[in-house]
Amino acid sequence: MNTLRLGLLRGNIEIKQFMRQRESVIFTIFFPVLLLFIFGSVFKDTIAPGVTFSQYFVAGMIASGLVNSGFQQLAINIPIERDNGALKRLRGTPMSPIAFFIGKAILVFLSMIAQVAMLLFFGALFFHLHLPHSGALWLRFTWLVVLGSACSTVLGIALAGVIKSGRGAPAVVSPFVIVLQFISGVFFVFSNLPSWMQQFAALFPLKWLTQGMRSVFLPDSFAAQEVAHHWEVGRTAIILVAWLIAGTILATRSFKWSRQ
Amino acid sequence: MSTAIEVLDLRKKYGEYEAVAGISLSIEQGEIYAILGPNGAGKTTTVEILEGYRDRDGGTVSVLGSDPGTLGIHGSAWRNRIGIVLQSTSDAAELTVAETVHHFSHYYTKPKDPDSVIELVGLSEKRDAKIRTLSGGQRRRLDVALGIIGSPEILFLDEPTTGFDPEARRAFWELILSLKAEGTTIVLTTHYLDEAEALADRVAVINAGRIVEIATPATLGGRHLAKATISWNEDGKTHSKISENPTEDVLELAKRFQGDIPELTVTRPSLEDIYLTMIEGQK
Incomplete structure (x- = not known):
């Protein structure tokens, strides 16, 4: 059986396992929606003409969704699968590691779509999120999602390689993600942060993803409120591609099939 | 060979x-x-x-x-x-036995029939059970099923x-x-x-x-060369004798008792006895 078909079969198995763990479904898909309702309902201030904080926040949460479904999910689950022997067992079979990663990518992609679709749906329904009004914006949205998930996936695999145990994984990964969300313009308006924090956040992909999502979901006039006074779409693409390449190299070096 | x-x-x-x-x-x-x-x-x-x-x-x-x-x-x-049955694993807890064995069969070019493998390891009744519900022994049998599914x-x-x-x-x-x-x-x-x-x-x-x-x-x-121990009951006491030729000694005893020898046993060192002696000797 060829690698691609096996990869699809792996994807099917990954999704079955994911869907049957109720906690993981809730944590990955519903938690962001819950956060959306809490933050969206509490902070309703207008932050610029025609833009409320809840609209700003939904754009940031969509970017965070890419981090949750790829980075967070893989960096937590791969160490668990390493501890329980799943990876070692797979390593002992003729299945190509490429098929394994295709399976993981399918899982990430589908859980990301589910999450983003929920955020778009509830965001549009309750928090005045405006869906992109032009083909060009939909196209930008699509490449942001694809590039963002790809980055998030390889970086999740890379971090999984250096996490020692499955039990400790959430304690390492979650603070990482939460801190990134605080400094990257999800929970706070990015331009209100101290400039040293802005500069630090700009080293990581999430800041660029939130900014990219704002360029898709907020009115064009809001670009003037950004730190650089425009959306920096080209720079976002370059930085995400750079992280994707670095993450792929790190992931292939750090990945381990068993604990030793 | x-x-x-x-x-x-x-x-x-x-x-x-x-x-x-x-x-x-x-x-x-x-x-x-x-x-x-x-x-x-x-x-x-x-x-x-x-x-x-x-x-x-x-x-x-x-x-x-x-x-x-x-x-x-x-x-x-x-x-x-090759087929590998590892020491204790606890993976794939949410999948069923049948799903897992069928899935693994796709990895190999000449797999055995997954249902007959499930039957062979004695898990037919558990084929639709989630793996996390299996007992330790059943889990081990699933491990074996996954080890042999590819006709190694x-x-x-x-x-x-x-x-x-x-x-x-x-x-x-x-x-x-x-x-x-x-x-x-x-x-x-x-x-x-x-x-x-x-x-x-x-x-x-x-x-x-x-x-x-x-x-x-x-x-x-040298277990096959080791001497046998014969023991029997005589006058309410257990007697034993280390024998180089147990057949001859038993025949002699049988003659003495004129038939049945009470509580007769003839033992040679078990593999365990030999093994423990070897391991001890190494220390």
Whole structure:
């Protein structure tokens, strides 16, 4: 059986396992929606003409969704699968590691779509999120999602390689993600942060993803409120591609099939 | 018969600790080869080097004509010919037995029929049960099912019957012997000496990273040459005698008792006795 078909079969198995763990479904898909309702309902201030904080926040949460479904999910689950022997067992079979990663990518992609679709749906329904009004914006949205998930996936695999145990994984990964969300313009308006924090956040992909999502979901006039006074779409693409390449190299070096 | 596995002067260190200190062995195609030894003797390290999981520090290894340490892109074709049953795992908890066995069958070019494998390991009644609901022994049988699904030429079994009840162990032994009858080479590490005795064509005893002896279970440690102990009851007391020729001595006793000898037993040292003496002698 060829690698691609096996990869699809792996994807099917990954999704079955994911869907049957109720906690993981809730944590990955519903938690962001819950956060959306809490933050969206509490902070309703207008932050610029025609833009409320809840609209700003939904754009940031969509970017965070890419981090949750790829980075967070893989960096937590791969160490668990390493501890329980799943990876070692797979390593002992003729299945190509490429098929394994295709399976993981399918899982990430589908859980990301589910999450983003929920955020778009509830965001549009309750928090005045405006869906992109032009083909060009939909196209930008699509490449942001694809590039963002790809980055998030390889970086999740890379971090999984250096996490020692499955039990400790959430304690390492979650603070990482939460801190990134605080400094990257999800929970706070990015331009209100101290400039040293802005500069630090700009080293990581999430800041660029939130900014990219704002360029898709907020009115064009809001670009003037950004730190650089425009959306920096080209720079976002370059930085995400750079992280994707670095993450792929790190992931292939750090990945381990068993604990030793 | 040709050789399935050839190991020469295998060495492996963890830091300063020499886990495997020069092991050589040769396993023929179609034989059941048991590796015995106390915990920490180097059994699992040795087997995991043969399975391609671990690097080695020295020596040569050939498994089905390939060096498991330098497989590279040929790894997949090589792994297609071997089956591995690892020590305790707890993966795939949310999948059912049937889903898992069927899924793994897709990895191999000539898999066995998944449903007959499930039947063979005695899990038919549990085929639609989630793996996390299985007992320890049932889980182990699933591990075995996943080890044999690809019709391996060599099957590695690392302590396969841990947690089995006696009946399940007997059934498992039958299964292993049926695989041998199909021509599968089987490498078995175990703590149970009766298991080695029931299954193995040859036994290698390992201690402190070295081979103590390689022999058939019947001749290990000169067991076949060991003297027998005859014991019987006479005048309400147990008598025993160490005998070089037990048949003659029993006949003599029978003559004396004019028939039935009360509570007669004739024993030779069990494989366990021999093994424990060997391991003790090493310390």
